[in-house]
Amino acid sequence: MSVPASADIPQAVGPARGDPAESDESSIYHSDGAALLSGKGSYIADVKLPGMLEIAFLRSPTARARIKSISTQAAAASEGVLYVATGPDILRSIPTALPRASMVLHASELAPEAYKLPSYHLLPIDAVHYDGEAIAAVVAKNRYLAEDAADLIDIEFEEQRPVLDPELSLSDGGEKLFDDMAGNMALEGTYGSKEEPGSLFDDAPLRLRRRYRMNRSGNPPLETLGVVARFENRRLTVWSTIQRPQMLRIALADILSIPMSRVQVIAPQNIGGGFGWKSPMYRETAVVAWLAMQVGKPVRWIEDRTEALRKGIHARDQIWDIDAAFDSTGKILGMKCEVIADVGSALIDMFAVRAARSSCSVPFPYDVPWIRTHLRCAVTNKAPVGYNRPAGRMPAVWAVERLMDDAARKLSISPVQIRVANLVRTFPYVSPLGGQRSMLNSSDYLGTLDKLLTMFRYEERKGEVKQLRATGRRVGIGLATCVETCRPLCSIGGVVSYNQPQYASVVMRMYPDGSLSIMSGDAPQGQMRHTTMAKITAMELGAAVNMIEVYTGDTLLSPITNSHTDVTSVCEIAARRLRSKVIKVASHLMSVPADENNFHSVNGVVTHLPDGKSMTFREIAWTAMMRPFMLPEGSVPELAGPFVNHATTKRRTEREFPRRMLWQQ
Amino acid sequence: MTENNNSKSRSVAVTLRVNGVSHEMSVDPRYALADVLRDELSLTGLHLGCEQGVCGACMVLIDGEPALSCLTLAVETQGTEIQTVEHLSSTASEPGPLGKAFIKHCAFQCGFCTPGMLVMAHHILDKGLGNDRDKIREHLSGNICRCTGYEPIIDAIVAASAEWEVK
Numbered sequence: 001m002s003v004p005a006s007a008d009i010p011q012a013v014g015p016a017r018g019d020p021a022e023s024d025e026s027s028i029y030h031s032d033g034a035a036l037l038s039g040k041g042s043y044i045a046d047v048k049l050p051g052m053l054e055i056a057f058l059r060s061p062t063a064r065a066r067i068k069s070i071s072t073q074a075a076a077a078s079e080g081v082l083y084v085a086t087g088p089d090i091l092r093s094i095p096t097a098l099p100r101a102s103m104v105l106h107a108s109e110l111a112p113e114a115y116k117l118p119s120y121h122l123l124p125i126d127a128v129h130y131d132g133e134a135i136a137a138v139v140a141k142n143r144y145l146a147e148d149a150a151d152l153i154d155i156e157f158e159e160q161r162p163v164l165d166p167e168l169s170l171s172d173g174g175e176k177l178f179d180d181m182a183g184n185m186a187l188e189g190t191y192g193s194k195e196e197p198g199s200l201f202d203d204a205p206l207r208l209r210r211r212y213r214m215n216r217s218g219n220p221p222l223e224t225l226g227v228v229a230r231f232e233n234r235r236l237t238v239w240s241t242i243q244r245p246q247m248l249r250i251a252l253a254d255i256l257s258i259p260m261s262r263v264q265v266i267a268p269q270n271i272g273g274g275f276g277w278k279s280p281m282y283r284e285t286a287v288v289a290w291l292a293m294q295v296g297k298p299v300r301w302i303e304d305r306t307e308a309l310r311k312g313i314h315a316r317d318q319i320w321d322i323d324a325a326f327d328s329t330g331k332i333l334g335m336k337c338e339v340i341a342d343v344g345s346a347l348i349d350m351f352a353v354r355a356a357r358s359s360c361s362v363p364f365p366y367d368v369p370w371i372r373t374h375l376r377c378a379v380t381n382k383a384p385v386g387y388n389r390p391a392g393r394m395p396a397v398w399a400v401e402r403l404m405d406d407a408a409r410k411l412s413i414s415p416v417q418i419r420v421a422n423l424v425r426t427f428p429y430v431s432p433l434g435g436q437r438s439m440l441n442s443s444d445y446l447g448t449l450d451k452l453l454t455m456f457r458y459e460e461r462k463g464e465v466k467q468l469r470a471t472g473r474r475v476g477i478g479l480a481t482c483v484e485t486c487r488p489l490c491s492i493g494g495v496v497s498y499n500q501p502q503y504a505s506v507v508m509r510m511y512p513d514g515s516l517s518i519m520s521g522d523a524p525q526g527q528m529r530h531t532t533m534a535k536i537t538a539m540e541l542g543a544a545v546n547m548i549e550v551y552t553g554d555t556l557l558s559p560i561t562n563s564h565t566d567v568t569s570v571c572e573i574a575a576r577r578l579r580s581k582v583i584k585v586a587s588h589l590m591s592v593p594a595d596e597n598n599f600h601s602v603n604g605v606v607t608h609l610p611d612g613k614s615m616t617f618r619e620i621a622w623t624a625m626m627r628p629f630m631l632p633e634g635s636v637p638e639l640a641g642p643f644v645n646h647a648t649t650k651r652r653t654e655r656e657f658p659r660r661m662l663w664q665q
Numbered sequence: 666m667t668e669n670n671n672s673k674s675r676s677v678a679v680t681l682r683v684n685g686v687s688h689e690m691s692v693d694p695r696y697a698l699a700d701v702l703r704d705e706l707s708l709t710g711l712h713l714g715c716e717q718g719v720c721g722a723c724m725v726l727i728d729g730e731p732a733l734s735c736l737t738l739a740v741e742t743q744g745t746e747i748q749t750v751e752h753l754s755s756t757a758s759e760p761g762p763l764g765k766a767f768i769k770h771c772a773f774q775c776g777f778c779t780p781g782m783l784v785m786a787h788h789i790l791d792k793g794l795g796n797d798r799d800k801i802r803e804h805l806s807g808n809i810c811r812c813t814g815y816e817p818i819i820d821a822i823v824a825a826s827a828e829w830e831v832k
């Protein structure tokens with residue numbers, strides 16, 4: 001067979017299939033490392049387009065006000081300014097309100113509870129609802145000039161007293177904050193035990209009623225948000241620091257009324273941290289895209305730190321009123337929780353309330369025979385909350401761990417003892433909270449606790465703490481436990497209650513020289529996913545890792561997918577399927593049966609074990625794509641495919657939901 | 666320096682010496698060094714995490730001393746030698762001893778703080794403080810990392826110090 005010789009045929013570098021060990025430190029494969037360690041990372045603020053203009057937003061200086069008038073004349077006349085936009089300007093071309101403008105921004109009506117999210121426009125029309133809310137946008141030659149001009153926008157406000165207390169917001173006297181919401185409650189849900197507790201609480205040896213409040217906070221990444229947009233030849237390209245580029249593409253196409261086929265969203269190769277902060281679609285993103293369409297030139301907005309901290313997303317901010325019953329040994333018998341979550345203005349996608357829902361509906365690592373949480377999400381005049389690490393769980397963990405410590409103190413037992421008494425011991429464990437859908441399937445909580453105490457030298461350190469406290473230092477040791485939910489991959493809940501595709505998918509494509517690319521619609525934010533994906537693929541496929549290139553975040557290259565870690569693990573499935581395709585071609589060329597078990601592939605060489613015949617990926621791929629006539633009739637000349645894991649979703653979707661509802665809003 | 670005062674954006678002629686190369690440019694006197702290095706000279710290694718002197722991501726060396734380019738006006742640096750992370754990290758294909766140590770000790774995740782960390786690490790190592798964890802800690806106190814945590818970064822600097830030629 002005539003195959004062009006190549007100097008590129010991989011030498012034995014990188015891990016072989018089933019042999020991930022790497023001997024020499026200098027050969028460590030790190031696809032993310034080289035660029036990041038030499039200042040060559042490629043982040044949003046590094047995207048530079050010819051003729052690019054810059055955007056600055058004017059933000060609300062007040063938490064609640066009616067907008068009486070906005071005057072942009074002086075700003076528009078300011079040096080270097082090309083365009084000034086306000087809410088009413090945008091409203092003329094985009095009359096539909098968010099979040100309902102796009103199914104990926106608001107929860108499906110199939111959700112178990114109705115989400116009562118307020119409507120909003122890309123920029124406010126006649127009222128502002130939180131400090132830092134963007135009111136107007138200026139496009140200018142550079143950011144200095146854009147910010148100068150933004151200062152010249154004159155707004156007349158009619159200030160109103162902001163509602164900052166979530167309890168007040170929900171109380172009878174609470175002033176209604178949004179015209180199109182019935183009250184101020186964005187979500188109400190009851191989770192956990194269905195049956196009534198009877199006399200469980202009254203008969204309990206120890207009854208504790210406590211209020212635990214966790215303040216509002218936020219975990220911003222070091223890189224702020226940024227958006228670059230270009231509208232050219234009726235196509236819109238948007239670079240964005242978004243954790244979910246595929247979802248952003250859908251949302252932008254819906255909001256701007258452009259077919260999705262003309263919208264490309266690209267999350268840069270490097271995103272400077274995410275932590276959930278970069279998960280929602282911020283209104284600014286759509287404003288920037290809209291402005292690119294108006295001015296006909298590329299535009300960019302790089303958020304500054306002050307904007308980031310003011311506008312959020314923020315997180316936590318919950319009040320847990322717990323009524324708990326314990327027996328005399330510290331074993332918890334029952335727990336009733338009244339939870340108020342301050343979700344801020346909620347003027348962002350449904351993640352504003354999803355985080356609070358996670359907080360109240362996910363089981364704890366403790367065996368609580370009777371448990372019920374009643375969640376009420378209050379809108380207030382603060383920045384919207386969202387999913388921010390650890391994805392809504394923190395206030396719940398805080399409350400329950402405080403409860404454990406308070407109960408231990410009452411019973412004069414140690415913080416360790418009370419946790420040992422309550423940690424789940426037998427698996428799978430089905431909690432009334434979460435039920436079958438989020439069971440704790442297997443673990444060893446007691447063993448883990450034990451290991452922790454040993455590694456931490458718990459007893460010893462308790463002594464050290466005493467000494468330190470005696471010297472006036474305010475130090476202490478606390479224990480806390482948490483079940484971190486694994487990704488609801490393939491979960492029907494995700495499909496119906498947040499309208500996201502609950503499957504992962506990547507495209508793998510082998511080229512005629514035997515190298516291959518992985519195209520993923522995920523947008524890694526520092527998890528080394530490029531390296532991980534390449535390594536998993538190299539191992540499963542038997543490829544040399546240096547022949548694999550991982551492309552992320554580009555919606556044009558990659559299939560629709562859920563984001564997050566699922567996208568890494570789907571590489572294993574994808575690589576196996578690609579390996580089957582490669583072996584099929586190889587077996588034909590070798591004239592041997594296509595029995596995969598008879599083949600061994602390592603470092604880009606496929607060997608048929610029974611007779612020792614071998615071929616390189618290059619020989620196989622070259623034939624498959626450049627000489628397809630050598631293959632059986634009807635062979636498709638490619639070694640590629642989108643590879644998906646979605647079997648569970650499909651099965652459960654078909655079983656649990658009538659077909660009609662899957663596409664209706 | 667020649668000044669042009671016609672409009673709000675004035676420009677002043679300056680010569681910036683960056684990574685051993687002289688650049689004659691005219692810049693607005695209010696421009697931060699960071700913006701000029703990133704936008705005019707395409708040296709995007711330094712990052713802007715706060716633009717208010719808190720995070721250290723924008724760190725460069727000016728006459729060998731660590732400086733925050735977000736708080737430094739470009740016009741102030743006339744006559745100085747500026748070094749950016751691009752210059753310190755020799756070639757992109759083969760990381761040097763510090764880069765290797767960063768990989769080995771998992772001293773970065775998203776990489777946004779990394780350029781600032783590397784600039785400061787170079788300074789620490791050049792001063793011969795690379796084996797003193799307390800001194801390293803003190804020097805890194807102006808560099809924020811939101812992903813990785815600081816211990817791995819300190820480990821990497823200590824590891825690199827074994828092979829470092831102190832200046």
Ligand code: FES
Nearest residue numbers: 716718720721735
């Ligand atoms: S950007 Fe200069 S210190 Fe943060």
Ligand code: FES
Nearest residue numbers: 774775810811812
């Ligand atoms: S690695 Fe992300 S901020 Fe340091």
